[in-house]
Amino acid sequence: MDDQAIPLDAETKAVEMPEDHREELRLWLRLLTCTTLIEGDVRRRLRERFDVTLPRFDLMAQLDKVPDGMTLSDLSKRMMVSNGNLTGLVDRLVASGHVVRTVSPTDRRATVISLTDSGRAEFRTMAAEHEFWIADLFGDLTARDRGDLMRLLGKTKLSARRAIKGEAQ
Amino acid sequence: MDDQAIPLDAETKAVEMPEDHREELRLWLRLLTCTTLIEGDVRRRLRERFDVTLPRFDLMAQLDKVPDGMTLSDLSKRMMVSNGNLTGLVDRLVASGHVVRTVSPTDRRATVISLTDSGRAEFRTMAAEHEFWIADLFGDLTARDRGDLMRLLGKTKLSARRAIKGEAQ
DNA sequence: GGTAATTGTTTTAAGCTTAAAATAAATTCG
DNA sequence: CGAATTTATTTTAAGCTTAAAACAATTACC
Structure with missing residues:
Protein backbone atom coordinates (compact mmCIF):
# COMPACT_ATOMS: atom_id res chain seq x y z
CA MET A 1 0.00 0.00 0.00
CA ASP A 2 2.37 2.64 1.21
CA ASP A 3 5.14 1.25 -0.92
CA GLN A 4 3.25 2.60 -3.87
CA ALA A 5 3.76 6.10 -2.61
CA ILE A 6 6.69 6.84 -4.89
CA PRO A 7 5.14 6.02 -8.25
CA LEU A 8 1.94 7.78 -7.15
CA ASP A 9 3.85 10.90 -6.28
CA ALA A 10 5.58 10.86 -9.62
CA GLU A 11 2.23 10.51 -11.32
CA THR A 12 0.72 13.27 -9.20
CA LYS A 13 3.54 15.57 -10.07
CA ALA A 14 3.08 14.96 -13.78
CA VAL A 15 -0.60 15.77 -13.52
CA GLU A 16 -0.50 18.71 -11.15
CA MET A 17 2.65 20.29 -12.54
CA PRO A 18 2.30 19.96 -16.26
CA GLU A 19 5.42 21.65 -17.43
CA ASP A 20 5.15 25.34 -17.50
CA ARG A 49 23.39 59.25 -41.76
CA PHE A 50 22.43 58.10 -45.25
CA ASP A 51 18.72 58.82 -45.61
CA VAL A 52 18.04 55.18 -46.42
CA THR A 53 15.63 52.69 -44.87
CA LEU A 54 16.66 49.36 -43.38
CA PRO A 55 14.67 47.26 -45.89
CA ARG A 56 16.44 49.03 -48.76
CA PHE A 57 19.81 48.52 -47.09
CA ASP A 58 19.04 44.84 -46.54
CA LEU A 59 18.02 44.36 -50.14
CA MET A 60 21.21 45.98 -51.40
CA ALA A 61 23.22 43.86 -48.96
CA GLN A 62 21.87 40.72 -50.60
CA LEU A 63 22.63 42.00 -54.07
CA ASP A 64 26.14 43.07 -53.10
CA LYS A 65 26.99 39.45 -52.31
CA VAL A 66 26.66 38.42 -55.94
CA PRO A 67 28.27 39.83 -59.08
CA ASP A 68 25.29 39.80 -61.43
CA GLY A 69 22.11 40.16 -59.50
CA MET A 70 19.48 37.60 -58.63
CA THR A 71 15.82 37.00 -59.29
CA LEU A 72 13.07 38.43 -57.18
CA SER A 73 12.26 34.95 -55.89
CA ASP A 74 15.82 34.38 -54.77
CA LEU A 75 15.80 37.72 -53.01
CA SER A 76 12.49 36.84 -51.41
CA LYS A 77 13.82 33.55 -50.04
CA ARG A 78 17.05 35.03 -48.78
CA MET A 79 15.42 38.01 -47.14
CA MET A 80 12.53 35.97 -45.75
CA VAL A 81 9.94 38.46 -46.95
CA SER A 82 7.02 38.09 -49.34
CA ASN A 83 7.34 38.55 -53.08
CA GLY A 84 4.72 41.27 -53.06
CA ASN A 85 6.73 43.21 -50.55
CA LEU A 86 9.79 43.16 -52.78
CA THR A 87 7.91 44.43 -55.81
CA GLY A 88 7.38 47.80 -54.14
CA LEU A 89 10.81 47.89 -52.54
CA VAL A 90 12.49 47.24 -55.89
CA ASP A 91 10.28 49.88 -57.53
CA ARG A 92 11.59 52.48 -55.13
CA LEU A 93 15.22 51.37 -55.51
CA VAL A 94 14.87 51.50 -59.29
CA ALA A 95 13.43 55.01 -59.01
CA SER A 96 16.40 56.11 -56.89
CA GLY A 97 18.88 54.57 -59.32
CA HIS A 98 20.30 51.96 -56.96
CA VAL A 99 19.17 48.84 -58.79
CA VAL A 100 17.90 47.76 -62.19
CA ARG A 101 15.44 45.13 -63.37
CA THR A 102 16.38 42.88 -66.31
CA SER A 114 21.06 43.92 -59.89
CA LEU A 115 22.88 46.80 -58.26
CA THR A 116 23.92 49.65 -60.51
CA ASP A 117 27.56 50.69 -60.22
CA SER A 118 26.64 53.73 -58.20
CA GLY A 119 24.23 51.67 -56.13
CA ARG A 120 27.00 49.23 -55.27
CA ALA A 121 29.45 52.01 -54.46
CA GLU A 122 26.92 53.76 -52.27
CA PHE A 123 26.03 50.53 -50.51
CA ARG A 124 29.65 49.76 -49.72
CA THR A 125 30.14 53.16 -48.15
CA MET A 126 27.14 52.57 -45.95
CA ALA A 127 28.08 48.99 -45.16
CA ALA A 128 31.53 49.96 -43.94
CA GLU A 129 30.06 52.34 -41.41
CA HIS A 130 27.25 49.96 -40.53
CA GLU A 131 29.82 47.37 -39.52
CA PHE A 132 31.18 49.70 -36.87
CA TRP A 133 27.75 50.42 -35.47
CA ILE A 134 27.15 46.70 -35.02
CA ALA A 135 30.58 46.22 -33.47
CA ASP A 136 29.76 48.97 -30.99
CA LEU A 137 26.33 47.55 -30.19
CA PHE A 138 27.89 44.17 -29.32
CA GLY A 139 30.98 45.85 -27.88
CA ASP A 140 30.63 44.68 -24.30
CA LEU A 141 30.65 41.00 -25.24
CA THR A 142 33.96 39.17 -25.05
CA ALA A 143 35.20 37.05 -27.94
CA ARG A 144 34.11 34.05 -25.94
CA ASP A 145 30.65 35.48 -25.35
CA ARG A 146 30.27 36.08 -29.05
CA GLY A 147 31.34 32.54 -29.87
CA ASP A 148 28.98 31.06 -27.31
CA LEU A 149 26.12 33.24 -28.45
CA MET A 150 26.76 32.35 -32.07
CA ARG A 151 26.64 28.66 -31.25
CA LEU A 152 23.49 28.94 -29.14
CA LEU A 153 21.71 30.99 -31.76
CA GLY A 154 22.73 28.40 -34.33
CA LYS A 155 21.08 25.77 -32.20
CA THR A 156 18.03 27.99 -31.77
CA LYS A 157 17.77 28.50 -35.51
CA LEU A 158 17.81 24.75 -36.13
CA SER A 159 15.29 24.16 -33.36
CA ALA A 160 12.91 26.77 -34.75
CA ARG A 161 13.24 25.40 -38.28
CA ARG A 162 12.54 21.90 -37.00
CA ALA A 163 9.43 23.12 -35.15
CA ILE A 164 8.18 25.06 -38.16
CA LYS A 165 8.68 22.20 -40.58
CA GLY A 166 7.01 19.80 -38.19
CA GLU A 167 3.77 21.73 -38.32
CA ALA A 168 3.01 20.69 -41.89
CA GLN A 169 -0.75 20.92 -41.84
CA MET B 1 68.08 45.63 -35.01
CA ASP B 2 66.42 42.31 -35.25
CA ASP B 3 65.42 42.51 -31.64
CA GLN B 4 62.92 45.18 -32.62
CA ALA B 5 61.09 42.68 -34.76
CA ILE B 6 58.45 41.98 -32.21
CA PRO B 7 57.18 45.50 -31.51
CA LEU B 8 57.38 46.32 -35.21
CA ASP B 9 55.27 43.31 -36.05
CA ALA B 10 52.71 44.26 -33.49
CA GLU B 11 52.57 47.76 -34.93
CA THR B 12 52.33 46.42 -38.46
CA LYS B 13 49.51 44.17 -37.45
CA ALA B 14 47.61 47.06 -35.90
CA VAL B 15 47.96 49.11 -39.07
CA GLU B 16 47.39 46.47 -41.70
CA MET B 17 44.73 44.59 -39.86
CA PRO B 18 42.53 47.29 -38.41
CA GLU B 19 39.97 45.20 -36.65
CA ASP B 20 37.39 43.87 -38.92
CA ARG B 49 -5.70 29.85 -34.86
CA PHE B 50 -7.25 33.01 -33.41
CA ASP B 51 -7.50 35.47 -36.28
CA VAL B 52 -5.46 38.02 -34.37
CA THR B 53 -2.32 39.93 -35.31
CA LEU B 54 0.93 39.87 -33.34
CA PRO B 55 0.85 43.60 -32.49
CA ARG B 56 -2.63 43.21 -31.02
CA PHE B 57 -1.55 40.15 -29.07
CA ASP B 58 1.50 42.02 -27.76
CA LEU B 59 -0.58 44.97 -26.69
CA MET B 60 -3.01 42.74 -24.83
CA ALA B 61 -0.08 40.90 -23.24
CA GLN B 62 1.12 44.16 -21.73
CA LEU B 63 -2.33 45.03 -20.44
CA ASP B 64 -2.85 41.57 -18.97
CA LYS B 65 0.12 42.11 -16.66
CA VAL B 66 -1.68 44.87 -14.75
CA PRO B 67 -5.09 44.91 -13.10
CA ASP B 68 -6.36 48.31 -14.16
CA GLY B 69 -4.81 49.27 -17.46
CA MET B 70 -2.09 51.74 -18.25
CA THR B 71 -1.65 54.95 -20.18
CA LEU B 72 -0.79 55.04 -23.84
CA SER B 73 2.64 56.41 -23.00
CA ASP B 74 3.37 53.55 -20.64
CA LEU B 75 2.29 51.08 -23.30
CA SER B 76 4.47 52.86 -25.81
CA LYS B 77 7.56 52.63 -23.59
CA ARG B 78 6.97 49.01 -22.69
CA MET B 79 6.29 47.89 -26.21
CA MET B 80 9.08 50.01 -27.70
CA VAL B 81 6.84 51.40 -30.43
CA SER B 82 5.78 54.94 -31.26
CA ASN B 83 2.79 56.64 -29.72
CA GLY B 84 1.24 57.23 -33.11
CA ASN B 85 1.42 53.54 -33.85
CA LEU B 86 -0.54 52.72 -30.71
CA THR B 87 -3.32 55.17 -31.48
CA GLY B 88 -4.41 53.09 -34.46
CA LEU B 89 -3.77 49.77 -32.77
CA VAL B 90 -5.92 50.78 -29.79
CA ASP B 91 -8.62 52.07 -32.14
CA ARG B 92 -8.91 48.64 -33.70
CA LEU B 93 -8.87 46.83 -30.37
CA VAL B 94 -11.59 49.14 -29.07
CA ALA B 95 -13.64 48.42 -32.19
CA SER B 96 -13.29 44.67 -31.61
CA GLY B 97 -14.26 45.01 -27.96
CA HIS B 98 -10.97 43.85 -26.48
CA VAL B 99 -9.95 47.06 -24.74
CA VAL B 100 -11.45 50.35 -23.58
CA ARG B 101 -10.15 53.89 -23.34
CA THR B 102 -10.75 55.89 -20.16
CA SER B 114 -7.55 48.56 -20.18
CA LEU B 115 -8.65 45.09 -21.19
CA THR B 116 -12.36 44.37 -21.12
CA ASP B 117 -13.36 41.23 -19.24
CA SER B 118 -13.93 39.36 -22.47
CA GLY B 119 -10.69 40.77 -23.90
CA ARG B 120 -8.76 39.44 -20.94
CA ALA B 121 -10.43 36.06 -21.10
CA GLU B 122 -9.77 35.79 -24.80
CA PHE B 123 -6.17 36.86 -24.36
CA ARG B 124 -5.55 34.24 -21.69
CA THR B 125 -6.87 31.50 -23.93
CA MET B 126 -4.52 32.59 -26.66
CA ALA B 127 -1.59 33.09 -24.31
CA ALA B 128 -1.86 29.57 -22.93
CA GLU B 129 -1.52 28.10 -26.39
CA HIS B 130 1.12 30.62 -27.41
CA GLU B 131 3.31 29.41 -24.55
CA PHE B 132 3.39 25.92 -26.04
CA TRP B 133 4.32 27.20 -29.46
CA ILE B 134 7.30 29.01 -27.97
CA ALA B 135 8.29 25.96 -25.95
CA ASP B 136 8.23 23.93 -29.13
CA LEU B 137 10.25 26.46 -31.10
CA PHE B 138 12.99 26.39 -28.45
CA GLY B 139 12.44 22.70 -27.84
CA ASP B 140 15.86 21.44 -28.93
CA LEU B 141 17.73 23.60 -26.44
CA THR B 142 18.70 22.00 -23.14
CA ALA B 143 17.95 23.72 -19.84
CA ARG B 144 21.60 24.68 -19.76
CA ASP B 145 21.48 26.12 -23.28
CA ARG B 146 18.50 28.20 -22.31
CA GLY B 147 20.23 29.49 -19.21
CA ASP B 148 23.38 30.36 -21.13
CA LEU B 149 21.43 32.02 -23.90
CA MET B 150 19.40 34.01 -21.40
CA ARG B 151 22.57 35.27 -19.76
CA LEU B 152 24.28 36.14 -23.04
CA LEU B 153 21.24 37.95 -24.34
CA GLY B 154 21.08 39.84 -21.06
CA LYS B 155 24.62 40.97 -21.65
CA THR B 156 23.79 41.85 -25.25
CA LYS B 157 20.82 43.91 -24.12
CA LEU B 158 22.97 45.91 -21.72
CA SER B 159 25.67 46.35 -24.35
CA ALA B 160 23.20 47.64 -26.91
CA ARG B 161 21.60 50.00 -24.41
CA ARG B 162 25.02 51.34 -23.48
CA ALA B 163 25.90 51.89 -27.14
CA ILE B 164 22.58 53.60 -27.85
CA LYS B 165 22.78 55.90 -24.84
CA GLY B 166 26.34 56.78 -25.68
CA GLU B 167 25.34 58.23 -29.01
CA ALA B 168 23.67 61.23 -27.44
CA GLN B 169 23.98 63.77 -30.20
C1' DG C 1 1.26 18.85 -79.35
C1' DG C 2 -1.89 20.21 -75.78
C1' DT C 3 -3.91 20.29 -71.30
C1' DA C 4 -2.67 20.50 -66.30
C1' DA C 5 0.16 21.75 -62.74
C1' DT C 6 3.82 24.58 -61.28
C1' DT C 7 6.58 28.65 -60.84
C1' DG C 8 7.57 33.82 -60.95
C1' DT C 9 5.73 38.18 -60.40
C1' DT C 10 2.36 41.80 -59.61
C1' DT C 11 -1.85 43.61 -57.72
C1' DT C 12 -5.02 44.41 -54.06
C1' DA C 13 -6.76 45.33 -49.58
C1' DA C 14 -5.79 45.72 -45.02
C1' DG C 15 -3.00 46.64 -41.40
C1' DC C 16 1.50 48.04 -39.18
C1' DT C 17 5.13 51.47 -38.46
C1' DT C 18 7.60 55.57 -38.22
C1' DA C 19 8.93 60.64 -37.94
C1' DA C 20 7.31 64.99 -37.79
C1' DA C 21 3.82 68.31 -37.07
C1' DA C 22 -0.24 69.63 -34.60
C1' DT C 23 -3.12 69.92 -30.54
C1' DA C 24 -4.09 70.15 -25.85
C1' DA C 25 -3.37 69.82 -20.92
C1' DA C 26 -0.20 70.21 -17.06
C1' DT C 27 3.88 72.02 -14.94
C1' DT C 28 7.62 75.33 -14.16
C1' DC C 29 9.22 79.41 -12.67
C1' DG C 30 9.84 84.41 -13.13
C1' DC D 1 -0.63 84.96 -11.88
C1' DG D 2 0.88 84.10 -16.49
C1' DA D 3 4.12 83.02 -20.17
C1' DA D 4 7.21 79.31 -21.43
C1' DT D 5 8.24 74.66 -21.33
C1' DT D 6 7.16 69.99 -20.95
C1' DT D 7 4.27 66.01 -21.42
C1' DA D 8 0.37 63.10 -23.57
C1' DT D 9 -1.88 62.07 -27.51
C1' DT D 10 -3.47 62.37 -32.31
C1' DT D 11 -2.88 63.38 -37.11
C1' DT D 12 -0.43 63.14 -41.38
C1' DA D 13 2.34 61.41 -45.06
C1' DA D 14 5.17 57.99 -46.50
C1' DG D 15 6.75 53.60 -46.57
C1' DC D 16 6.78 48.60 -45.08
C1' DT D 17 4.45 44.14 -44.76
C1' DT D 18 1.44 40.45 -45.44
C1' DA D 19 -2.03 37.09 -47.49
C1' DA D 20 -4.74 36.19 -51.14
C1' DA D 21 -6.05 36.69 -55.77
C1' DA D 22 -4.75 37.48 -60.45
C1' DC D 23 -1.82 36.94 -64.30
C1' DA D 24 1.70 35.07 -67.17
C1' DA D 25 5.26 31.91 -68.62
C1' DT D 26 7.22 27.35 -68.09
C1' DT D 27 7.31 22.51 -67.21
C1' DA D 28 5.19 17.92 -66.79
C1' DC D 29 3.14 14.40 -68.88
C1' DC D 30 -0.44 12.09 -71.41
Missing part, protein backbone atom coordinates in the same frame (compact mmCIF):
# COMPACT_ATOMS: atom_id res chain seq x y z
CA HIS A 21 7.10 27.13 -20.16
CA ARG A 22 7.52 30.56 -18.69
CA GLU A 23 11.27 30.21 -18.97
CA GLU A 24 11.12 29.73 -22.73
CA LEU A 25 8.70 32.63 -22.93
CA ARG A 26 11.12 34.91 -21.08
CA LEU A 27 13.90 33.75 -23.36
CA TRP A 28 11.83 34.59 -26.42
CA LEU A 29 10.94 38.02 -25.06
CA ARG A 30 14.57 38.77 -24.32
CA LEU A 31 15.62 37.67 -27.80
CA LEU A 32 12.96 39.95 -29.24
CA THR A 33 14.05 42.84 -27.06
CA CYS A 34 17.66 42.53 -28.22
CA THR A 35 16.64 42.46 -31.85
CA THR A 36 14.23 45.36 -31.47
CA LEU A 37 16.82 47.51 -29.69
CA ILE A 38 19.56 46.89 -32.22
CA GLU A 39 17.29 47.08 -35.24
CA GLY A 40 15.77 50.34 -34.08
CA ASP A 41 19.18 51.89 -33.62
CA VAL A 42 20.46 50.70 -37.00
CA ARG A 43 17.30 51.96 -38.65
CA ARG A 44 17.68 55.39 -37.10
CA ARG A 45 21.36 55.67 -37.97
CA LEU A 46 20.77 54.62 -41.58
CA ARG A 47 18.11 57.28 -41.90
CA GLU A 48 20.07 60.06 -40.17
CA VAL A 103 14.22 40.19 -67.83
CA SER A 104 15.91 36.85 -67.33
CA PRO A 105 17.34 35.55 -70.61
CA THR A 106 16.39 31.99 -69.71
CA ASP A 107 12.93 32.51 -68.24
CA ARG A 108 10.72 35.30 -69.44
CA ARG A 109 8.66 35.22 -66.24
CA ALA A 110 11.64 36.01 -64.08
CA THR A 111 13.20 39.39 -63.35
CA VAL A 112 16.82 39.71 -62.39
CA ILE A 113 17.51 42.53 -59.97
CA HIS B 21 34.02 43.25 -37.44
CA ARG B 22 32.61 40.61 -39.70
CA GLU B 23 32.18 38.31 -36.74
CA GLU B 24 29.87 40.76 -34.97
CA LEU B 25 28.03 41.26 -38.22
CA ARG B 26 27.44 37.54 -38.59
CA LEU B 27 26.28 37.42 -35.00
CA TRP B 28 23.79 40.20 -35.63
CA LEU B 29 22.48 38.52 -38.77
CA ARG B 30 22.03 35.26 -36.94
CA LEU B 31 20.20 36.99 -34.11
CA LEU B 32 17.94 38.64 -36.65
CA THR B 33 17.32 35.34 -38.44
CA CYS B 34 16.26 33.63 -35.23
CA THR B 35 13.87 36.43 -34.36
CA THR B 36 12.42 36.59 -37.86
CA LEU B 37 11.87 32.83 -38.00
CA ILE B 38 10.15 32.63 -34.64
CA GLU B 39 8.18 35.83 -35.06
CA GLY B 40 6.91 34.77 -38.47
CA ASP B 41 5.73 31.46 -37.13
CA VAL B 42 3.99 33.01 -34.13
CA ARG B 43 2.36 35.59 -36.37
CA ARG B 44 1.04 32.91 -38.70
CA ARG B 45 -0.26 30.73 -35.88
CA LEU B 46 -2.00 33.63 -34.17
CA ARG B 47 -3.74 34.48 -37.43
CA GLU B 48 -4.70 30.90 -38.33
CA VAL B 103 -9.67 59.45 -19.50
CA SER B 104 -7.23 59.46 -16.63
CA PRO B 105 -8.87 60.86 -13.49
CA THR B 106 -5.64 62.63 -12.51
CA ASP B 107 -4.49 63.98 -15.88
CA ARG B 108 -6.95 64.98 -18.53
CA ARG B 109 -4.36 64.64 -21.29
CA ALA B 110 -3.79 60.99 -20.57
CA THR B 111 -5.83 58.00 -21.68
CA VAL B 112 -5.84 54.79 -19.72
CA ILE B 113 -6.19 51.68 -21.85
